[in-house]
Amino acid sequence: MARPRANPEDVVAIKIMDLNNQPKKELLITEIEVMKTYRHKNIVNFLDCYFVEENQELWVIMEFLEGGPLTDVVTETIMKEGQIAAVTRECLNALSFLHARSIIHRDIKSDNVLLGMTGNVKLTDFGFCAQLSNEQSKRQTMVGTPYWMAPEMLEGEPPYLNETPLKAIYKIATKGKPDIKNFEKLSPELQDFLNKCLDVDVDRRSSAEELLEHPFLNKSMDLGTLRPLIVAAKQATGH
The missing domain is CATH 3.30.200.20 (Phosphorylase Kinase; domain 1)
Structure with missing residues (x-):
């Protein structure tokens, strides 16, 4: 190409x-x-x-994606479940594409998701990517940003943000899935989606390809509905 x-x-x-x-x-x-x-x-x-x-x-x-990073939207506005589903679907499409070619990103976070004003959603910052060989199914090393585990899109920040990086890593490793505020108020589809994303047991955790088939993504709204949120986030941040 x-x-x-x-x-x-x-x-x-x-x-x-x-x-x-x-x-x-x-x-x-x-x-x-x-x-x-x-x-x-x-x-x-x-x-x-x-x-x-x-x-x-x-x-x-x-x-250039004029909408800027997803971080501004999730910290300055409140996304509806359908908008979260739409952004997540686009990210999963990129990850499924990379995984099919034995590429792992290793630093997925809202800072590395860029938005276009018409609803484009694109992954960026591939410095920590790794190519798995035919003999490898996973990497033993840890890279990326320690704090970033979902569900920062729901809460506007990742779990354990007020802890030191080392303590955050320890809590993630020992406690497992972080507590989610007002979990009971989420739709059953989103609850199940998060549970499948955050399963500590890697053998039970859903792959990007499997998550693309999850019913939660059927709730996806039109990506164009992100524009007012992007505009509001730009006004709030002065960008």
Whole structure:
């Protein structure tokens, strides 16, 4: 598939990476390779990259999503279950696509989900991605952001945010599924969906492909209904 190129009049996003202050340069290569190689409607498009030698900077040119990160919406507004279902469905489409190619993202959180003003939902930040070999079914190492386990979309922040990262990891490992505020007020479909996502037993936990068949996603509203929430979040944050 031909790689899309940025036109001179296009608005793009530019990620500037200072190579002098980048201890793990392999993460940069991973991110670029994943975006170049794996193209999907729910993955941010890579357009080009440039090395600025005098500043030792790598400039990565990507498509620009005007709606910004999902974090702004979940922290500044209240999403309906149908909107949560719609965003989750789009994220699962991207993850199912990657998993089918033995790619794991390893840093799924609302900061890494970008929104378009017309309802586009796309995953970004592939620096922690890993390619599983034919002999591997999982990775033994831990990377990513310690705090981020669902259900931050419901509550606006991840569990244990006020704890130190080490203590948060300990609680996640020892306690298992975090308590969800007002769980009883959620629809039965969302309750069951969360239980299947957060099962501590990896053998019982649903895969992205299985979750795409879950009845909760049948509640999905039109993605265009996100626009008022995005506008409200922009007004609240001043972005």
